Amino acid sequence: MFKIMLVEDDASLFNEIKERLSQWSYDVYGVQDFNHVIQEFTAVKPDLVIIDIQLPKFDGFHWCRMIRSHSNVPIIFLSSRDHPTDMVMSMQLGADDFVQKPFHFDVLIAKIQAILRRVYNYSNEQTELRTWCGATVDYMKSTISNHLGSLELTKNEMYILNVLIEQKNQIVSREELIKRLWDDERFVSDNTLTVNVNRLRKRLGELGLGRFIETKVGQGYMAIEEAYRHD
Structure with missing residues (x-):
């Protein structure tokens, strides 16, 4: 219960x-x-x-x-x-x-x-560690860490990051993210997702990773693997 x-x-x-x-x-x-x-x-x-x-x-x-x-x-x-x-x-x-x-x-x-x-x-399904852009993502502890330090993410932040990393270097549509996070998009305002992603990006910025979550205007979001980024 x-x-x-x-x-x-x-x-x-x-x-x-x-x-x-x-x-x-x-x-x-x-x-x-x-x-x-x-x-x-x-x-x-x-x-x-x-x-x-x-x-x-x-x-x-x-x-x-x-x-x-x-x-x-x-x-x-x-x-x-x-x-x-x-x-x-x-x-x-x-x-x-x-x-x-x-x-x-x-x-x-x-x-x-x-x-x-x-x-x-x-949380029960995720048992493995994953690496992304030189950082270690620990789903069980809801943390991400690299040489700059470690962050404990909220469940929502970690889930968004996981969905984006699962499909790294690919655009994940806003509709897919909303459906996977809240099941029924009828109950979610579009601004809710925007604020959640912006908060995640800001927090990842503490580890120098915020720039690897990109907004694709009119499409969705993408987690960029460092090796694929050309600045």
């Missing part, structure tokens, strides 16, 4: 989501003290976290940063605010998806199922 931590201060919405998720055999945990979300996160050790943006004391962005400093667990944001910068900020902080309130429960469960299936089935 997957454990889901729901960081939501609206008691009626929390109870409704918990009841619906329980029907799908998910074990749902709430927050008892919104001053100590990280301590409760550490105690629960959830498989996925759902965070509202507007919370008491500190907002969801703060807690996303704190969680990301401890863990690469999948994170979904909920928000009643409709400003596009909220979604962009969420993705830049390392969230895996964003759900706008009010939402249809089928949309939320579809996103949860897609993320859990992708992250945990993928």
